[in-house]
Amino acid sequence: MVLAIEAEGLTKDFAVGFWRPRPYRALDSLTLSVEAGEVFGFLGPNGAGKSTTLKLLMQLLYPTAGAARILGQPVGDTGVRQRIGFLAENPYYYDYLTAEELLAYFARLFGYRGADITTRVSRVLDEVGIGKERRLRLRRFSKGMIQRVGLAQALLNDPEVVFLDEPMSGLDPLGRRHVRDLILGLRQRGCTVFFSSHILSDAEALCSRVGVLVQGRLVSSGRLSEVLAFELKGWELVVAGVSDALRPELARLARSVTPFGDGHMLLHLAADAEPDRLLGELTRRGAHIVSLNPVRETLEDYFVQVVGATVARDERGVGA
Amino acid sequence: MRAIWFVAGAAFKESVRDRVPYTMVVFAVMMIAASYLISELTAGQDLKIIKDLGLAAMSIFGLVIAVFIGIGLVSKEVERKSVFALLTKPITRPQFILGKYLGLLVTLVVNLSVMTVAYYLVLFYMETTATATMRASWAAPALDPRQLIAIVLIMGELALVTAVALLFSTFSSPLLAALLTLGLWVAGHFNHDLRQFEQVVDSRAVAALARGLYYLLPNLAPFNVRAEVVYGIPVAASHVGLTLLYAAAYVAALLVAAIAIFRRRDFK
Ligand SMILES: Nc1ncnc2c1ncn2[C@@H]1O[C@H](COP(=O)(O)OP(=O)(O)O)[C@@H](O)[C@H]1O
Ligand SMILES: [Mg+2]
Numbered sequence: 284m285v286l287a288i289e290a291e292g293l294t295k296d297f298a299v300g301f302w303r304p305r306p307y308r309a310l311d312s313l314t315l316s317v318e319a320g321e322v323f324g325f326l327g328p329n330g331a332g333k334s335t336t337l338k339l340l341m342q343l344l345y346p347t348a349g350a351a352r353i354l355g356q357p358v359g360d361t362g363v364r365q366r367i368g369f370l371a372e373n374p375y376y377y378d379y380l381t382a383e384e385l386l387a388y389f390a391r392l393f394g395y396r397g398a399d400i401t402t403r404v405s406r407v408l409d410e411v412g413i414g415k416e417r418r419l420r421l422r423r424f425s426k427g428m429i430q431r432v433g434l435a436q437a438l439l440n441d442p443e444v445v446f447l448d449e450p451m452s453g454l455d456p457l458g459r460r461h462v463r464d465l466i467l468g469l470r471q472r473g474c475t476v477f478f479s480s481h482i483l484s485d486a487e488a489l490c491s492r493v494g495v496l497v498q499g500r501l502v503s504s505g506r507l508s509e510v511l512a513f514e515l516k517g518w519e520l521v522v523a524g525v526s527d528a529l530r531p532e533l534a535r536l537a538r539s540v541t542p543f544g545d546g547h548m549l550l551h552l553a554a555d556a557e558p559d560r561l562l563g564e565l566t567r568r569g570a571h572i573v574s575l576n577p578v579r580e581t582l583e584d585y586f587v588q589v590v591g592a593t594v595a596r597d598e599r600g601v602g603a
Numbered sequence: 604m605r606a607i608w609f610v611a612g613a614a615f616k617e618s619v620r621d622r623v624p625y626t627m628v629v630f631a632v633m634m635i636a637a638s639y640l641i642s643e644l645t646a647g648q649d650l651k652i653i654k655d656l657g658l659a660a661m662s663i664f665g666l667v668i669a670v671f672i673g674i675g676l677v678s679k680e681v682e683r684k685s686v687f688a689l690l691t692k693p694i695t696r697p698q699f700i701l702g703k704y705l706g707l708l709v710t711l712v713v714n715l716s717v718m719t720v721a722y723y724l725v726l727f728y729m730e731t732t733a734t735a736t737m738r739a740s741w742a743a744p745a746l747d748p749r750q751l752i753a754i755v756l757i758m759g760e761l762a763l764v765t766a767v768a769l770l771f772s773t774f775s776s777p778l779l780a781a782l783l784t785l786g787l788w789v790a791g792h793f794n795h796d797l798r799q800f801e802q803v804v805d806s807r808a809v810a811a812l813a814r815g816l817y818y819l820l821p822n823l824a825p826f827n828v829r830a831e832v833v834y835g836i837p838v839a840a841s842h843v844g845l846t847l848l849y850a851a852a853y854v855a856a857l858l859v860a861a862i863a864i865f866r867r868r869d870f871k
Contacts, residue, residue, distance in 0.1 A: 320755070341691045343870040364693045371687040377613070379620040391609045392692040436688055 286318040287444050287475035288340065295335050309335045311499040312349060317477055317492070319443070321489055322470045324486035324507070325479040327496035333479035334372050336496070337448045340477075353444060365393065368437030372448040372479075374429060378422040382413055382432050385421065386439060393440045400540035407435040412461055426453040434465065445469060447478035451485055463488055469472040498593050518552040521573040522565060527569055547573060587593065606694040610702025611709065618672045618710040628714060632721045642729065650729060650741050651833055657722045658829045665715055665761045670784050672710065674767035676703045676863075678777045686870055687819060690786055697862045704858060711761050719754055743835030753832040759850040760826035764788055766857035767821070773865045790816075791823035821853055824848055 288544040298304035312561040317323045325334050338344040340351055342359035342485050356363045373495050376385050386404040395403060411431040421429065430453050437445055450466070451459045469476050480486055486493050486507060494504035503510045517538070523546055525533065534540050537550040552558060562572055638656035642649050645647070676848045677700070680686040692701065723746065730745040767787055771780035797817040801810045825846045 338687075338870065339686070343687055343690060345867065361693045361695060364691060367691070368689040369688070371684060373684075374688065375683045375685050375765055376688060377617065377685055379617050380613075384616075388609065389688070389692055392606055392689075392694055393607075394693070434686070536843060 284321065286316045286352075287319045287321070288323075288353055288477055288595055290336070290340070290349065290351040291316045292345055293336065293339055293351055294348040295332075295339060295344060296347045306347075309499050310339070310453060311543060313496075313501055315494055315501060316377065317475060319475050321491050321507065322340075322476040322489050323478070324490035324493040325477060326481065326483070326486055327479075329594055331496040332483075332499040333496055335482075335499075337369075337446055337477075340446060365440065366443045367437050367483055368440065368442035368445040369586065370430075370433045370437040370445075370447045370450055373426075373452065374402075374433040376421050376429065376436075379420060381420055382408060382417040382424070382435070383433065386436060389436050389439055398564070403439060407438050410438065411435045411465070422574050422583075427455060427458050430454055430458070434462065436466075438469075444477065446474040447476065449480060450478055451480065451482065459485075472551055500593070502593070503577065515554045515577055515579060517554050517578045518556060518558050519576045520550040520552055520558065520561075521575075522542070522550065523547045523571040524566065525565075525566075525570050526527060529565075529570060551578075604698075606698045607702040607705060610689075611704075611706035612700055614676050614703050614706025615709050617676070618707065619669075619713075621672065628717050628721075632718075636697075636725070637722060638725070645817070650726075650745055653725065653729065654750065654833045655829065657725065658750070658757070658833070660721065661718045661754065662717060662757045662760070662829070664718070665711060665757060666788065668714055669711060669765040670752040670768050670781055670788075671684070673677070673707050673765045674777050674780045674784065676772075677812050678708055678772040678780060682777070683871060684870075691793060696866045700769065700773070700858065700862050700865050704766065705807060707765050707769075711765065712758065715754065715758055715761070719751075722750075747832070747835070749838070750832050750856045751840050753829050754826055755844065756826045759847050760823055763821055763823070763826075763850045763857075764862070766854040769863040770857045770864075773861045773868070787820065788823065790820040792827070794820050794822045795824045814847060822849070825849070825852070 290313050293310060294308070295310040296306035296308050299307040299369065300520065313332075313336060325333050325336065325432070330553055339346050340353065340358055353360075353363050354366060378389065383404055386407065387400050388402055390400040394450055411434045413428065413431055413435065416424070416428065424432065431452070431565075434450065437447065447466075450462050454462060461484070466478070470489070470491075474488075478485075478489075481580045485555075490507055492505060493507050494511055495510060496503050520537075525536075525546070525548055530540075533550060536551050536556070539551045541549040543549060550563070562575065566572060638653040641656070642653050645652070680689065686699075691695065701860065726745045733741075738744075747808070764784065764787075768780060768784045771783045794817060797813045797820075801813045801817070804810050804813070825842065828842075830836075831838050
């Protein structure tokens with residue numbers, strides 16, 4: 284089977300510094316493949332190299348080393364562009380065109396003609412939720428509306444692979460929801476989606492697989508649950524009606540005890556605290572369980588940890 | 604190939620919807636009106652002044668459009684990043700450059716045509732209101748169709764300058780590209796002086812440099828036949844033909860260079 288996206292040792296250096304330009308490695312030998320029909324979340328903090336990767340895949344940048352293929356063809360192949368869609372980060376289109384005119388222009392470039400153009404354009408505009416505004420010049424569009432136009436142009440040609448760079452950025456909660464539904468719709472149609480984000484919840488809701496990029500390096504990839512390991516860090520327990528006799532015992536069991544209003548207490552328990560047994564014991568002795576929640580590692584924790592580790596390693600490298 | 608036309612169409616639409624060309628046309632019309640006013644003040648004696656001013660205005664306004672819109676067409680796309688969406692469509696970078704060039708050429712032709720019509724309308728008015736004695740003093744008839752030769756050559760020069768602007772805008776910032784283009788335009792008009800310069804200097808190295816520049820820089824002097832036309836001096840068909848051929852060759856070389864640079868370029 285032909286892979287939707289393949290990158291092999293993809294590397295990009297930028298020259299930084301005006302007087303004495305030095306190479307700055309924005310992407311470091313990225314090797315990655317995405318199968319047809321997958322929704323792949325490309326995660327990483329700001330500046331990790333996500334946009335750089337997408338631009339390399341779109342041949343808006345030329346790699347310093349390595350190569351990439353889309354649908355089995357080298358990137359930049361005009362035939363492949365017929366079959367893909369791309370939404371750039373914070374996109375801009377022409378101020379002087381209306382949404383309809385912009386999409387009709389792109390539709391012509393895709394080779395559609397006549398009535399096909401009109402029906403396609405109005406269909407994708409409906410799909411992204413742009414109504415009467417489609418007759419207005421883009422100059423008057425808000426950031427969120429431009430983002431929708433961007434999605435519309437990425438879907439214009441019923442693409443087999445869609446590349447979206449931070450598709451949720453600049454959208455209000457309703458807009459985010461809408462984009463999520465759109466991506467889920469694409470997934471159902473069997474379209475491959477490759478999108479970048481620095482927000483975990485986006486990825487959680489949509490992805491079949493994720494890759495995590497930190498400082499230009501792919502530090503892990505796989506199913507979301509595998510990658511982030513979702514390590515249980517402990518439990519958060521809220522109880523009420525704790526008798527005075529019980530208090531010292533709880534203080535011994537929990538990492539911390541914080542009393543708050545109406546005789547409620549917030550307890551932080553270790554991961555291996557076996558809460559079932561504890562809960563049984565507590566209820567038997569007259570306490571009332573209000574809530575119990577697992578505390579898991581978040582993407583944020585993960586970033587902090589991995590970035591910290593990468594920076595530490597680099598510093599050792601410099602010292603050596 | 605169709606892609607080139609689509610890009611050209613969009614570029615034309617952009618420059619027409621930008622208010623700049625309208626103000627240019629209005630300005631040109633005002634210039635011509637002003638020159639008419641001058642003739643009133645000089646009791647109809649100076650058809651020459653009107654022709655001079657009118658043709659010079661066309662050339663200058665055409666230059667401004669060619670430089671500023673010409674540079675904007677490519678560098679604005681790159682700077683504002685609209686190029687990201689466009690270049691990920693089934694279109695090659697050479698097609699993009701050629702389409703932009705063609706679109707601007709169409710814009711210039713339309714603008715120059717509008718200015719020509721306005722120009723001839725003023726001359727038509729002169730013709731109908733002139734007395735026999737005034738006519739006798741004219742070096743050439745008011746509605747002399749040979750003025751179109753000067754206008755065609757202005758267009759040839761603008762086609763060349765546009766290609767220069769496009770080339771610079773593929774690799775430098777808009778401001779720098781504008782300055783470089785205007786600099787080259789000025790140099791192009793004084794280029795033939797380099798020839799004489801070569802003969803008056805002693806240093807062989809400087810002479811060689813002057814000769815090199817002479818051949819490298821565009822030679823724009825032959826495009827200016829305004830004085831000949833105004834004074835009714837004939838312009839040889841071969842001069843027009845060769846000059847236009849020179850423009851075409853120069854434009855082709857510039858476009859090849861622009862494409863070569865644009866092709867390898869990173870869009871950050
Ligand atoms: N044109 C450029 N010149 C120099 N450095 C750049 C350029 N573009 C991006 N970078 C650097 O490359 C790194 C990756 O950037 P980017 O791909 O935009 O990250 P992301 O999209 O993950 O936020 C960043 O450190 C950024 O500063
Ligand atoms: Mg980015």
